[in-house]
Amino acid sequence: AQSVAQPEDQVNVAEGNPLTVKCTYSVSGNPYLFWYVQYPNRGLQFLLKYITGDNLVKGSYGFEAEFNKSQTSFHLKKPSALVSDSALYFCAVRDLGRNTDKLIFGTGTRLQVFP
Amino acid sequence: EAGVVQSPRYKIIEKKQPVAFWCNPISGHNTLYWYRQNLGQGPELLIRYENEEAVDDSQLPKDRFSAERLKGVDSTLKIQPAELGDSAVYLCASSLDSGASMVFGPGTRLTVL
Numbered sequence: 214a215q216s217v218a219q220p221e222d223q224v225n226v227a228e229g230n231p232l233t234v235k236c237t238y239s240v241s242g243n244p245y246l247f248w249y250v251q252y253p254n255r256g257l258q259f260l261l262k263y264i265t266g267d268n269l270v271k272g273s274y275g276f277e278a279e280f281n282k283s284q285t286s287f288h289l290k291k292p293s294a295l296v297s298d299s300a301l302y303f304c305a306v307r308d309l310g311r312n313t314d315k316l317i318f319g320t321g322t323r324l325q326v327f328p
Numbered sequence: 329e330a331g332v333v334q335s336p337r338y339k340i341i342e343k344k345q346p347v348a349f350w351c352n353p354i355s356g357h358n359t360l361y362w363y364r365q366n367l368g369q370g371p372e373l374l375i376r377y378e379n380e381e382a383v384d385d386s387q388l389p390k391d392r393f394s395a396e397r398l399k400g401v402d403s404t405l406k407i408q409p410a411e412l413g414d415s416a417v418y419l420c421a422s423s424l425d426s427g428a429s430m431v432f433g434p435g436t437r438l439t440v441l
Binding site for chain 2: 249254255256257258259262303305307309312313314315316317318319320321
């Protein structure tokens with residue numbers, strides 16, 4: 214079965230510092246991995262995805278993620294955090310098969326960026 | 329382009345009452361998904377439609393939940409009767425076809441008292 218794990222409930226970082234939000238995955242076959250962000254009272258917004266190709270994926274708002282097959286990780290990163298990045302971040306794997314098409318989400322990590 | 333539209337945005341009801349949520353997907357998107365997000369959790373799929381056909385409803389609690397997607401466009405998710413544990417955010421998403429990028433709506437936050 215496909216799954217993702219986000220080991221941190223919350224990550225705190227000072228504005229201007231680099232940030233990392235961790236995600237590990239467990240899949241059978243090739244992983245289709247995603248990061249979404251959720252602001253209060255708003256839906257999920259797509260940040261980036263990995264399907265194949267370069268291990269470093271660049272996405273929206275200056276975010277990037279590094280796919281690491283040997284460590285089965287897909288950590289989200291940003292070189293310089295902004296206060297406006299404070300939100301709830303979800304890692305997800307797409308379970309796509311003959312009769313299946315759904316995103317399986319982690320439990321989420323709350324990012325708090327302090328001024 | 330307009331995104332996925334959901335209404336209402338918020339709903340408060342007493343237990344045992346019925347409730348319905350409406351979703352209008354992005355124009356031309358054939359695949360529609362309903363997810364439920366419990367507090368402190370990631371969303372989980374309830375049902376997936378390909379056009380007007382429910383192709384995956386394995387996670388839908390069929391004793392009290394029902395859904396429809398007449399004409400393969402808008403969709404309605406209903407709960408009857410609602411229970412306290414149904415309090416959650418109900419998210420609708422759509423994609424051009426199965427496997428294509430999924431776009432989420434803002435969700436309906438349901439509170440059952």
